[in-house]
Amino acid sequence: MKKILAVIAFALHALVLTPSAFADDMTTGEIVKVDESAQKITIKHGPLKHLDMDHGMTMVFKAIDPAMLKMVKPGDKVKFEAQRVQGQLTVMKMEKGK
């Protein structure tokens, strides 16, 4: 029984890890504007092929986590992952670049 549970736990683990590994599509960008009241962030970004943006552009994203808005300021270089969430382009993950 213990062995079976271990196998199930392992399989679940793989299921959880795999999609995020594939979705890990970090793009570089530069913060243009941070709008805390609207929970939105304007980023000048490189191509986002998975969102049909073959070229870089400046655009507004929703921030999935309000903490992101406090983390960065205009002019900061970032790496971020964007996805379409309920029709809205949303920053899912963001880290400061060097």
Ligand SMILES: [Cu+2]
């Ligand atoms: Cu864009």
